[in-house]
Amino acid sequence: MSSIITSLPLTSLIQQLRSGELRSVEVTTTYLDAIADRDAALGAFVHVDREDALQQAADADARRSAGQANGLLAGVPVAIKDVLCVTGQPATCASRMLKGFVPPYDATAITKLKQAGAVLVGRTNMDEFAMGSSGENSAFGPTRNPWDPERIPGGSSSGSAVAVAARLAPLALGSDTGGSIRQPASLCGIVGLKPTYGRVSRYGLIAYASSLDQIGPFATDVVGAAILLEAISGHDPRDSTSVNLPVPAHSQSVDQPLAGLRIGVPVEHFAEGLDAEVERTVREALAVYKSLGAELKEIHLPHTKYAVATYYLIATSEASSNLARYDGVHYGHRAEEFGGSLISMYEASRGEGFGDEVKRRIMLGVFALSAGYADKYYTKALQVRRLIRGDFDAAFQEVDVIAGPVTPTAAFKLGEKTSDPLSMYLSDIYTISANLAGIPGISIPCGFTSTGLPIGLQLQAAPFEEERLLRVARMFERETEWHLRQPASTL
Amino acid sequence: MSYDVIIGLEVHVQLQTQTKIFCGCSTAFNPDHPNVQTCPVCLGLPGALPVLNRHGFQLAVKTALGLNCQIASFTKWDRKQYFYPDLPKGYQISQFDLPFSHDGHVDVETTSESGDKSIRRVRILRAHMEEDAGKNMHDESGRGRDSKVDLNRAGTPLVEIVTQPDLRSAEEARRFLEELKLLLTYLGVSDCNMQEGSLRCDANVNLHIHQPDGSRVATPIVEVKNLNSFRFTEQAILFEVQRQWDEFQRTGIKLGDKGGHKATRGYNPDRGETYILREKEEAADYRYFPDPDLVPVLVTETQLAAIRSEMCEPPAPRRERFHADYQLTPYDAAVIIDQGRLFADYFEAVAKTCGDGKQAANWITQDVLRETKQRDQSIAEFAIRPEVLGTLLGQINQKRITIKSAREVFGDLLTEFDETAAIPAASRIDEIVTTKGLAIVEDTGAIDAAITAVLGRNAKAVADFKEGNQKAIGALIGQVMREVKGADPQTVREKIIAAMQ
Ligand SMILES: [Zn+2]
Numbered sequence: 001m002s003s004i005i006t007s008l009p010l011t012s013l014i015q016q017l018r019s020g021e022l023r024s025v026e027v028t029t030t031y032l033d034a035i036a037d038r039d040a041a042l043g044a045f046v047h048v049d050r051e052d053a054l055q056q057a058a059d060a061d062a063r064r065s066a067g068q069a070n071g072l073l074a075g076v077p078v079a080i081k082d083v084l085c086v087t088g089q090p091a092t093c094a095s096r097m098l099k100g101f102v103p104p105y106d107a108t109a110i111t112k113l114k115q116a117g118a119v120l121v122g123r124t125n126m127d128e129f130a131m132g133s134s135g136e137n138s139a140f141g142p143t144r145n146p147w148d149p150e151r152i153p154g155g156s157s158s159g160s161a162v163a164v165a166a167r168l169a170p171l172a173l174g175s176d177t178g179g180s181i182r183q184p185a186s187l188c189g190i191v192g193l194k195p196t197y198g199r200v201s202r203y204g205l206i207a208y209a210s211s212l213d214q215i216g217p218f219a220t221d222v223v224g225a226a227i228l229l230e231a232i233s234g235h236d237p238r239d240s241t242s243v244n245l246p247v248p249a250h251s252q253s254v255d256q257p258l259a260g261l262r263i264g265v266p267v268e269h270f271a272e273g274l275d276a277e278v279e280r281t282v283r284e285a286l287a288v289y290k291s292l293g294a295e296l297k298e299i300h301l302p303h304t305k306y307a308v309a310t311y312y313l314i315a316t317s318e319a320s321s322n323l324a325r326y327d328g329v330h331y332g333h334r335a336e337e338f339g340g341s342l343i344s345m346y347e348a349s350r351g352e353g354f355g356d357e358v359k360r361r362i363m364l365g366v367f368a369l370s371a372g373y374a375d376k377y378y379t380k381a382l383q384v385r386r387l388i389r390g391d392f393d394a395a396f397q398e399v400d401v402i403a404g405p406v407t408p409t410a411a412f413k414l415g416e417k418t419s420d421p422l423s424m425y426l427s428d429i430y431t432i433s434a435n436l437a438g439i440p441g442i443s444i445p446c447g448f449t450s451t452g453l454p455i456g457l458q459l460q461a462a463p464f465e466e467e468r469l470l471r472v473a474r475m476f477e478r479e480t481e482w483h484l485r486q487p488a489s490t491l
Numbered sequence: 492m493s494y495d496v497i498i499g500l501e502v503h504v505q506l507q508t509q510t511k512i513f514c515g516c517s518t519a520f521n522p523d524h525p526n527v528q529t530c531p532v533c534l535g536l537p538g539a540l541p542v543l544n545r546h547g548f549q550l551a552v553k554t555a556l557g558l559n560c561q562i563a564s565f566t567k568w569d570r571k572q573y574f575y576p577d578l579p580k581g582y583q584i585s586q587f588d589l590p591f592s593h594d595g596h597v598d599v600e601t602t603s604e605s606g607d608k609s610i611r612r613v614r615i616l617r618a619h620m621e622e623d624a625g626k627n628m629h630d631e632s633g634r635g636r637d638s639k640v641d642l643n644r645a646g647t648p649l650v651e652i653v654t655q656p657d658l659r660s661a662e663e664a665r666r667f668l669e670e671l672k673l674l675l676t677y678l679g680v681s682d683c684n685m686q687e688g689s690l691r692c693d694a695n696v697n698l699h700i701h702q703p704d705g706s707r708v709a710t711p712i713v714e715v716k717n718l719n720s721f722r723f724t725e726q727a728i729l730f731e732v733q734r735q736w737d738e739f740q741r742t743g744i745k746l747g748d749k750g751g752h753k754a755t756r757g758y759n760p761d762r763g764e765t766y767i768l769r770e771k772e773e774a775a776d777y778r779y780f781p782d783p784d785l786v787p788v789l790v791t792e793t794q795l796a797a798i799r800s801e802m803c804e805p806p807a808p809r810r811e812r813f814h815a816d817y818q819l820t821p822y823d824a825a826v827i828i829d830q831g832r833l834f835a836d837y838f839e840a841v842a843k844t845c846g847d848g849k850q851a852a853n854w855i856t857q858d859v860l861r862e863t864k865q866r867d868q869s870i871a872e873f874a875i876r877p878e879v880l881g882t883l884l885g886q887i888n889q890k891r892i893t894i895k896s897a898r899e900v901f902g903d904l905l906t907e908f909d910e911t912a913a914i915p916a917a918s919r920i921d922e923i924v925t926t927k928g929l930a931i932v933e934d935t936g937a938i939d940a941a942i943t944a945v946l947g948r949n950a951k952a953v954a955d956f957k958e959g960n961q962k963a964i965g966a967l968i969g970q971v972m973r974e975v976k977g978a979d980p981q982t983v984r985e986k987i988i989a990a991m992q
Binding site for chain 2: 084085091093098101103104105107202203204205206207209210211237238239240241317318320321323324325327329330331342343346366369370371374378
């Protein structure tokens with residue numbers, strides 16, 4: 001029974017909740033039980049308040065019985081990455097530094113989810129402060145890939161991706177700064193979307209790199225991602241960088257295919273370093289579009305080779321500043337023992353509170369912004385960022401979407417890259433440019449390796465073209481069944 | 492050897508907004524209830540984001556326009572990064588390389604030792620906007636208890652005004668601050684309350700010492716931080732001038748020499764001395780970079796015009812105009828202007844009603860100022876409203892009452908207010924004049940008759956006068972005035988002289 005509910009496509013789940021065929025308490029209980037049964041082996045969740053989740057579900061059922069207006073996600077459980085603030089729930093970013101911190105306010109995306117009637121079912125594991133590509137940099141321990149528990153699920157939104165892939169939640173929110181939604185979605189065989197910068201309010205999203213961070217949805221299929229995106233999008237006066245544009249009704253439009261579609265295939269995304277099996281699978285996916293009448297055009301994104309370096313200067317510079325507030329003075333971890341001076345309190349608290357990868361990025365960022373170096377590194381990186389955006393602007397003159405791989409390889413083994421940060425950084429090589437350019441991107445399942453690991457197809461569109469992106473993604477999904485495959489443990 | 496004193500000031504002014512610069516919290520001064528005027532944004536909680544208070548930005552622009560600054564059409568926000576417990580985000584949102592305004596000036600009237608007045612033009616290098624920090628409170632019991640942090644003030648909008656090193660004496664520095672305070676309170680952009688920290692000053696001081704060969708040598712620059720009164724600023728600079736002179740005599744160390752780096756000092760008002768805060772100039776690296784949470788601000792000509800149209804006339808041009816329009820002496824104009832905008836408005840209303848600026852100025856700088864001071868009232872609270880005083884003074888001009896009678900009416904109006912707490916209307920003037928018979932008598936017949944009678948009774952005085960004793964006439968005028976209440980003393984005097992001759 002439980003796998004029947006957890007295997008329902010989101011649209012069916014919503015429809016059955018709406019019709020009364022299913023009650024939210026029943027659905028939520030099923031997912032909570034699944035978490036209780038199977039998450040110990042996966043490490044997707046860091047905080048689940050069963051009572052609270054069931055209360056939300058009961059409230060949703062009561063509203064439905066009373067005939068009150070039903071939101072887009074009435075009664076649907078949603079897992080939340082531990083980077084978003086929810087009133088009264090601990091928010092730690094999987095860091096010792098924020099142990100015990102309970103925000104007194106809701107992120108705007110959370111407010112919108114609550115308005116849509118969603119049930120916040122639990123908080124998911126992640127790389128500490130969203131810094132990482134494997135889910136291994138967590139104070140709570142690593143998250144494991146449900147397709148092979150010896151492998152990483154990708155990161156930084158590791159827990160959200162695994163929660164959805166392992167059918168521990170039908171939907172999840174993540175955040176994507178350099179690929180942190182798309183990369184784990186790809187490695188876990190589900191759909192993950194990074195919206196245009198400014199589409200979803202960042203208010204209440206604990207910042208890693210403010211000019212790159214975006215909140216986005218995870219779902220098992222494109223329609224689910226479309227519905228969740230619609231629920232959280234929109235202008236927010238609390239976020240100066242959120243854009244005042246109407247929110248398209250993705251849930252209505254996603255099933256409409258596009259005629260005369262022009263798909264750009266960037267030469268730079270099929271270059272050295274791309275695994276042969278991944279390349280073959282992605283090219284097969286492109287062939288599906290061709291069979292649907294799309295035109296495939298080879299394009300160039302000439303500044304791609306600078307993207308990783310540019311990203312690691314801008315993101316770390318901003319991070320070094322954003323994480324300065326964790327000083328042990330006002331909240332979060334404060335060292336028990338320190339020399340007694342203010343400086344030693346800072347040093348001891350931050351030294352104990354942050355993990356190695358976070359410290360590495362703070363140091364890199366402090367260096368990149370330092371007097372005498374800022375022009376060479378930070379300012380230069382901003383200039384290159386504009387060139388990368390220019391590459392995309394030029395490309396979108398010629399094509400409607402850009403398609404290619406999400407990651408160079410399928411999921412690698414736990415511990416395989418932890419001692420080699422640079423090779424870890426390269427796993428974001430195809431996703432990072434979208435954050436630098438601010439454009440939307442989506443990862444959808446497009447096949448499996450011979451060893452049964454998922455492979456994703458990345459689609460990218462011009463700014464605020466999420467509607468087109470979702471429709472193009474859905475065209476592929478309707479023709480294929482990759483998104484219907486589930487890890488054996490979930491059946 | 493002689494020297495020039497070189498002073499530049501950095502002044503932090505709190506803008507008079509209801510809410511903070513990047514959140515909706517109140518900016519009220521509330522030291523007795525720490526941390527109540529806070530929210531996730533000004534507490535720097537994870538995930539909270541700043542949103543610019545547009546009204547605060549407009550006040551800042553108004554400030555800069557008052558300082559005759561250029562307003563940038565594009566400005567942005569930068570993070571100034573340092574660790575301190577009163578700075579909850581670990582950075583202050585400020586403006587680094589593209590401040591919203593630059594290149595202005597303030598003219599300050601100064602008096603030389605010989606008493607000559609001159610105008611010193613103090614150039615403004617830049618004025619930028621930033622958020623205030625909170626306040627650390629340290630245990631002063633000596634028992635080493637924990638320090639505390641109050642974040643009520645964190646996020647209060649500030650404008651930092653940086654002058655060129657154009658000031659040449661401690662007195663000029665004080666005069667500049669006084670003129671600045673007058674300007675900002677006139678514009679209504681800040682209350683400049685120094686006790687509450689609404690205006691804080693850092694002074695950069697050094698000496699240019701004249702050498703026998705005609706060249707000049709600069710002493711190391713000292714920044715005296717956190718001067719929280721005009722008097723302390725003046726005293727600290729005076730002390731610093733003497734200290735730097737003595738030090739130079741003793742060591743000969745010049746700016747740029749080894750040991751001649753810029754130093755930072757504080758001022759202890761109890762001892763009247765500055766003291767070292769940072770021995771070496773630690774090259775503080777604030778790692779400024781554009782705040783990615785905020786968007787740049789574009790200022791259009793239309794917006795500027797709208798702000799200009801809301802601005803009142805600043806004090807300096809108003810002083811000029813009072814001189815031109817009302818023929819006031821520079822001294823009277825300054826006395827009135829320096830009392831603040833509402834006081835000057837009061838003056839203008841009186842002057843317009845009575846049609847005599849000089850008369851209005853005399854009364855306002857003497858009678859009104861005296862009464863408001865005695866009663867500890869602001870001009871807005873003063874019982875005699877400008878149209879009433881204007882009407883009263885108008886009656887003097889129209890020769891309907893004498894100045895002496897007007898003073899009597901003025902006193903009566905105030906006494907009535909003290910008794911009834913009712914603001915007197917202009918109509919009360921005529922009633923008092925009638926009741927007390929204070930109207931100037933135009934009937935020359937009555938005056939002539941009284942003079943004839945008085946001269947008849949005072950043969951001795953008449954004889955004294957004819958012998959050249961001018962004083963004798965005073966008693967005669969007094970007697971006539973007693974008989975004909977409201978007679979114009981000037982008329983009486985002329986008529987008596989004519990009658991006696
Ligand atoms: Zn606040």
